Amino acid sequence: MKKILVPMDFSQCAINAMRVAKELAKKLHCPIELVTSIHMPHLHAQTVGADSVVQPILSEYSHQIDENYRDLYEREGLNEIEFETKKFNSSVQNAIYSCIEQGDVGLVVSGTKENHDILEKILGGHTVDFISISKVPVLVIPEKVNHLEVRKIGLALNLEEEVQLDKLELVREFAKLFEAEINIMFIGAESEKRYIYDDNKVKLAEFFGDINNNFVNVKEHMDKSGKKILELVDELQLDMLYMHPKHHKLLDRIFRPSLTKQIAMEVDIPLLSVHE
Template sequence: MNFKNILVPMDFSKCAKSAFKMALTLAKRTGASIDLVSVTHIPHLHAEMVGAASIVNPILNDYHNLIDEQFDELIKTTESEGVKISISKYNAPLHDAIYSCTLQNESDLIVTGTKSQHDWLVNLLGSNSTDMIERSKIPVMVIPEGLENNNYKKIGVAIDYADFDDPSMLEPLRAFAELFESALCFLNVTTKHHKLFVYDDIKVGISAYFNDLKQSFHTYTDSRPLPEILLEAIKDLDLDMLFMLPKNHTTLQRLIKPSQTKSMALQMDKPLMTIHEKKT
């Protein structure tokens, strides 16, 4: 797989600019283009309301002019030479706009930023970035605010061997790791000590799929919450990035059980890449 078009949601915040810098690094290595997407959502006024267009249109025009100025300034002050950059502006709910832009421009990766600090409501309900992880059909890379290090020498790969049987779905991860000559540290957490050797065939398949990259396998027999274990592993193994496979939960499951991937995205100070598991 080669990254050909990278989508970057842009609200000109510090975390969005960090995501743009990461996208530029990838684009320069792969020859990919970048689509910067700005979204506003002014609800459509009822058609029967007199003068609705005269109220909304000037607001949108002024807003789009301001956005154009900010885009010009962003590109001028960033090392973007040699990278094809397009700009898309939408008046729509964020996820509708991202979905439409993904289809129209055939994007194969979303790079989005996340703030370094979150209030209690974001921690409870999630952010725009965590919503993209949950909804996106293409890989998502979440970049922490203010990240300056684009060195990805060691990538942690959190995999539940019990639910994994197709290494080929990790193709975007392999493409990324090959770009940066990354070593892969496969992380598995289980509380069932008697199953430590049950999944050896799975590990052999994974090892064969990534046979041209450095690999190591780490199993944690621990009953603590998964995010706590993974955060400790990131520190102990000195990882530069974490990869996770979000599960396809039903709406009821999402309400009852918090997403482990969402929790990691909100707590990490390192990049997180996700690819949704295949639907059965």
Template sequence: MEYKKILVPMDFSDCAKNAFNMALEIADRTGASIDLVCVTHLPHLHAEMVGAAAVVQPLLNDYHQLIDEQFEELKQQTDLKNTQVEMSKYNAPLHDAIYSCALQNRSDLIVTGTKSQHDWLVNVLGSNSTDMIDRSKAPVIVVPENSKIKAFRRIGVAIDYSDFGDPELLDPLRTFALLYESSLCFLNVTTKHHKLFVYDDIKVSISDYFKELKQSYHTYTDSRPLNEILLEAIKDLDLDMLFMLPKNHSVVQRLLKTSNTKSMALHIDKPLMTIHEKTLKS
């Protein structure tokens, strides 16, 4: 695949600007254009309500004017080089706006920021970034607020070999890794020691698919929580990014179990790249 259009949700916070800077770096390598999505969500009052338009429209106009001013300021503060940057403004829920913009403009990649600290409610229910992981039809890179990484020397790839068959599902990762000539560290966590040899054929097919890149394979055989193991691997292997494939859980599974990918997005201090399993199989 190619990265031709990158979508960045933008509220002009330091967190969003940091994600924008990473998107610019990727765009500089690929020649991609960038769509900034700016969202407000004023209530749509019933048309029959007297004076509804007179209340909402001036507020919306003022907010859009503020967005335009912030956008111009952002362009002046940033070295855009030869990157084409456009802005779309929506009065809609954030996820609806991003989903619509991604489909209309056929975005190939979403780069979104996430704050370094989350309150208990976000840890339980998730954040805007974690919801994007679940809904997006394009690969998503979640950039922690304090992450300034620009060269992805080593990327960790968390894979469950017992539920993986086609390396071509990792095409978005392959495209990204080739851009940076990254080394790939494939991480497998299992407690089934007796089945390790069964996965040799899968490793061979993965190795062949990523033959242009340096690779290493790491298996962790313990019963600790997956997120704890992955966070330790990021530190021990000096990784600059983690790649994960979120599973297509049922409604019941979502209620009973927290997504490992979403949990990592809230706690990792390095960029996290994901593409949803349901998208790859569609």
């Protein structure tokens, strides 16, 4: 792990995500980068008095952010880890993307609200929207979670596709870090070709050979509501869920809601997303 990035707007869910990131940073011996976005409108250069309006506001926002970070440093014991802060005058997504493009971020840990309004459920909040495009793994922390106690990790895998083992390296890392059990949930109808299932099962059994693991077969189609996955989270008493969102074209993203995003809006345990 190179660096853990935490989007910080000083809300309770962002602070809880930072607490989780701090735990991981201690265990993984890596630094944290706290990123804050100031999203101010960009006025046209020819607008009379634009600078005189925007600059004082930016300066005030920047000063307030510095004050919030000083308070956070004292309350949350940030002196226990290596960390840095960054401020951007951009959208949250662009700020995170800029940090990732530097190439030293290995994981994004981001909080999400417990309750979402109708528009957020349709479009997705900042965090759940970002997991669809992130080049690095994203750990989504529900608002009520402020501490990681991982005993069981669930993998929601689709029988219709070949498993990409390289995307599961971080799952192995977490399982070893917390001495957790792996529950591999194969979801697919009985009509699925058996050789795909058998091949995937052999690969996964070898990949997680040094970790306590078991297989859970669900003979249903992987529907877009995520209902069956959410039921399994409760039945298996999972502490963390892994999903692997796929890259979709623009029209698909508009008319076919992402299963991973849907789960992220509903699940009450941390969700680890590793994009293809």
